[in-house]
Amino acid sequence: MSQLAQRRTKVLVIGSGPAGYTAGIYASRAMLEPILVQGIEPGGQLTTTNEVENWPGDTEVQGPDLMVRMETHAKAMGCEVISDYISSLDLSKRPFVAKADSGTTFVTDAVILATGARAKWLGLDSEEAFKGFGVSACATCDGFFYRGQEIVVIGGGNTAVEEALFLTNFASKVTLIHRRDELRAEKILIDRMMKNPKIEPLWHHILDEVVGEDRPKGVTAVRVKHVDSGEITEIPAKGVFIAIGHAPASELVKEQLELHHGGYVKVMQGSTETSIPGVFAAGDLTDHNYRQAVTSAGMGCMAALDAERFLAEHNAAALLEIEPVL
Numbered sequence: 001m002s003q004l005a006q007r008r009t010k011v012l013v014i015g016s017g018p019a020g021y022t023a024g025i026y027a028s029r030a031m032l033e034p035i036l037v038q039g040i041e042p043g044g045q046l047t048t049t050n051e052v053e054n055w056p057g058d059t060e061v062q063g064p065d066l067m068v069r070m071e072t073h074a075k076a077m078g079c080e081v082i083s084d085y086i087s088s089l090d091l092s093k094r095p096f097v098a099k100a101d102s103g104t105t106f107v108t109d110a111v112i113l114a115t116g117a118r119a120k121w122l123g124l125d126s127e128e129a130f131k132g133f134g135v136s137a138c139a140t141c142d143g144f145f146y147r148g149q150e151i152v153v154i155g156g157g158n159t160a161v162e163e164a165l166f167l168t169n170f171a172s173k174v175t176l177i178h179r180r181d182e183l184r185a186e187k188i189l190i191d192r193m194m195k196n197p198k199i200e201p202l203w204h205h206i207l208d209e210v211v212g213e214d215r216p217k218g219v220t221a222v223r224v225k226h227v228d229s230g231e232i233t234e235i236p237a238k239g240v241f242i243a244i245g246h247a248p249a250s251e252l253v254k255e256q257l258e259l260h261h262g263g264y265v266k267v268m269q270g271s272t273e274t275s276i277p278g279v280f281a282a283g284d285l286t287d288h289n290y291r292q293a294v295t296s297a298g299m300g301c302m303a304a305l306d307a308e309r310f311l312a313e314h315n316a317a318a319l320l321e322i323e324p325v326l
């Protein structure tokens with residue numbers, strides 16, 4: 001496609017996680033000829049994990065494989081899947097206008113936002129300094145580099161426990177550092193973790209500093225602080241995996257749509273309608289509570305059905321006659 005191209009569509013789906021691809025499948029089957037823009041993480045968060053054991057119909061499936069299957073499914077139904085990143089979105093009037101990094105402008109009657117969530121960081125200077133040099137938020141991506149090494153994982157949710165378990169495939173020892181003494185991960189995962197001799201939990205501690213060296217650049221230890229006493233302890237570690245949750249990717253719309261719970265796009269109860277008619281949102285972008293692949297996919301379906309009804313009511317065919325807006 002040439003630079004500065006303009007594309008006209010009835011439905012633009014932004015995001016290629018379970019919510020986006022499911023919206024693409026349903027919108028295609030409703031003959032809406034959707035365009036889906038994948039973003040910088042084609043397949044979304046599940047591409048950063050390995051075994052997924054709670055996707056209905058698959059006792060166990062690899063996250064990246066599942067997402068390739070969803071993409072193939074969406075394309076087979078007629079969804080146009082584009083590798084690009086939406087850098088701005090104007091929702092002030094319809095048709096809406098989205099601009100992509102490649103220079104392409106998308107003019108669309110309805111938008112389905114499915115931009116999901118991104119890993120949170122602690123915000124320490126030393127964390128930033130060693131990102132990519134021992135500090136990571138993706139065990140699946142980086143675990144392999146730590147064969148036979150000692151690793152720490154920060155956090156107490158499903159991600160932290162799953163990462164700790166996965167990292168035992170490589171590491172000699174994994175210390176799971178959590179600020180409380182109770183994990184919010186699922187019981188089945190906690191059970192597996194407690195039975196794993198390579199994992200040692202360290203309760204009531206937070207990461208205070210990542211310690212490392214410059215030549216060659218890398219992590220050598222972490223300094224952790226007891227949350228009550230403030231006592232600092234140094235733990236040797238070559239890898240530091242931050243797994244403290246995810247924040248909704250709502251930057252594109254934060255000044256335009258109603259948000260709640262610290263940045264999640266607010267949708268009407270039982271629907272995917274946002275505060276602007278014609279703009280629908282699905283998946284982790286909207287969901288501070290469940291944040292699962294299956295709930296995101298369910299919302300993607302709802303968003304496509306909501307968009308279809310909206311377009312039927314607003315006579316999309318007539319809208320397509322309107323001159324394109326740049």
Ligand code: FAD
Pocket residue numbers: 014015016017018019020037038039040041042043044045046048049051052053054055084085086087114115116117118159162249252282283284285291292293294296
């Ligand atoms: P995401 O998967 O977050 O996808 C967001 C998409 O939006 C990405 O494709 C991104 O490229 C795109 N995007 C963002 N901004 C833009 C933009 N400006 N322009 C274009 N595209 C954009 N859930 C389970 O049910 N089972 C599990 O076993 C499980 N394991 C997990 C393991 C890990 C390590 C993590 C991090 C999460 C896990 N989850 C699991 C949660 C699950 O991955 C999420 O609930 C689900 O992926 C959310 O889907 P989504 O479609 O809303 O968004």
Ligand code: NAP
Pocket residue numbers: 054122154155156157158159160162179180182183184206243244245246289290291292
């Ligand atoms: P999460 O459930 O929000 O857990 C974040 C963890 O990090 C919590 O234990 C929290 O501590 C801790 N934390 C947060 N901020 C911190 C800080 N500044 N310093 C120290 N610790 C901090 O996030 P998640 O584990 O990434 O999971 C996100 C969603 O994805 C969840 O809905 C989860 O169920 C889903 N998911 C599912 C699976 C699965 O189904 N197998 C796997 C992975 C993720 P507190 O507990 O004290 O708040």
